[in-house]
Amino acid sequence: MSAGLVAALREVLGDRGLVADGDDLEPYLRDWTGTVVGTALAVARPATTDEVAEVVRLCAAEGVAVVPQGGHTGLNGGATPRHDGPSVVLSLTRMRRIRDVDPVSDTVTVEAGVVLADLQEAAQGVGRLFPVSLGSEGSATVGGIVSTNAGGTAVLRYGMTRDLVLGLEVVLPDGRVWHGLRALRKDNTGYDLTQLFVGAEGTLGVVTAAVLRLLPATPRRATALVALPDVGSAVALLGRLREHAAESLTTWELVGRQALDLVLAHVPGARDPFAQARPWYGLVELAGVDQGALDAQLEGALGAAVEEGLVADAVVATGSAQRAALWVLREGVSEAQRVEGPSVKHDVTLPITGLADAVAALAPRLDAVLPGVRLVTYGHVGDGNLHHNLTAPVGQEDALRAAAPELTAAVYDEVIARGGSISAEHGLGRTKVGAHQQRTSEVELDLMRAVKSAIDPAGLMNPGAVLPG
Incomplete structure (x- = not known):
């Protein structure tokens, strides 16, 4: 055969x-x-x-x-x-054609193999913005970000990939092609088939092309890195940023000190802009068209935060080079942790109001499983998505591997108990299927199985991802 x-x-x-x-x-x-x-x-x-x-x-x-x-x-x-x-x-990497860019309708039609950075560049070429931004945007492709419903650093303002997809072209499990490339903002004709395939991770069909929304360009930025006493201050500061910046607020990221230390150790050129180490840091970015207005909004928000004791120190970027240097401290975490050695990764979402309590509860719970385990926490405060990635105590990589199942169970149980989700923006893939099944109601699982069985009765599309099979 x-x-x-x-x-x-x-x-x-x-x-x-x-x-x-x-x-x-x-x-x-x-x-x-x-x-x-x-x-x-x-x-x-x-x-x-x-x-x-x-x-x-x-x-x-x-x-x-x-x-x-x-x-x-x-x-x-x-x-x-x-x-x-x-x-x-x-x-799908050979399917790299940008079929259409329409600045009047604010849409772009692209094939699945188009790299995210190239899509962003095509949008820029007509004075528009495609707002999904990822650390892997130089290699991540449209088919992948649609199929995993990718998030990124601008979800706070623009939403997940799901919010930007208008239509899809999909090859179904029997080889038929669904031509759903409709660039319509309103199409209320029965079941929303487009959204059915977003986030399905290739288990229902193969996304070959997509019609995506474009947004007005935001060429100006106001960016700052702030030192924070605790996670609760980061949550409270989100409110101040919204009050002062409103729709200009694009990014509000959190980086723990352990994460920052790894970046400083392993990312060439990275430097700590503060003289004194703090337990937490936040990266805030406003985007728009009026630099003066953005600077005033950021200054007002940070001034109010300092008065309330939410911010211990702050560095505001004065140019593109300094902005890039601040972003390295956030976006370099994943690669720096990889250089440090093996890690156990968790991409979870929690209600924003419960972030501080959850982070506080996790540290002793994980230390009880593996004393000295390093909790490398960073992520997106604005949408409640934190990455709780675990690095071994120095010289104990084998101990980390042995304890990985128990460590992961501790994270997931804590997250679910607090009304969260075990997968925020990377999907379930294969590695989270068992954990999802254990912590999800039978009603929900039955609905998912019914959809899978109806569209892929032979179970040949990416078996073992999303659902056991």
Whole structure:
């Protein structure tokens, strides 16, 4: 079966569109973290929607699973094939055409393999903004951010990817193509099929193109890094920022001292702008068209915060170079932690009012599991999404690996008990499926299973992601 399928795929895609050699396959079989590794018969690299449809049809006829893959920057193994059962990885990276940019309708139509940074540049070219911003935007692709409902640093102002998707083109599990590329703001005709595929992680079909919303450009920025006494002050400061900046407030990020120390140790050129170390730091950014107004808004908010004792110190960026230097202290955390060694990552959401209590409760709970474990916390205060990433005590990497299941259970149990979610912006992938199933009602799981069964009855679309299978 495998040899015949590979030969048929090669006939459809040509040599350039198929990877079947063991060494060449390797990059597609391991996720970004390096912890999830699978196997595949081949990697199909179609260049058109018709080719995607033919690949899916061929695999369906042979009963072979299809694992869609974009920029491969996910953290939960959702785009990595499994070991059990034959599968074909379907890489969309050759589908990089920007089909249409419409500044009148404020929409852009792009193929799934378009890199996020290129999409942002296309929007800039017509004086518009595509606001999803990620640390991996130089490699993350449209298909991936749609399929995982990516968030990023501007969710506070613009919402998740879901809020920016108007229409989709999707290859269904039987190879048929749903042409749903409608650039309509109002389309109240029954079930919202577009939103069904957003965040589905390729388990219901393959997103091959999307119509996305564009926003007015915001070329001016007012940016500051503030030193905070505690997480409660960060939450309280969110209110002051909203009062003074209103819709200009784009970003309000939190970085714990352990996270900052890793960036200072491992990111070239990173420096601490403060003379005295503090337990927490916040990165705030306002965006708009009037620099004077933005500066006044930021000054007013920080002035009020200092008077209330919410801010211990602050550095306001005076130019693009200093702004970039402040952003490095936030965006360099993930890579710095990777250099430090193995880590156990948690991407969770909590009600904003409960952030401070949850962070305070987690530290002793985790230390009881693995004494000295380093809690590297950072994330997005404005939408309640924090990354509680755990790094081993120095020299105890094996102990961290052994304790990982118990540490993760402690984080998830605390989050669920406080009305939160175990996945904020990276999806469930494969690594969170079991935890989700254990902590989700049967009614909710039954609804999800019903949707999956109706659209993919053979269970061949990315099996094992989102739902067990």
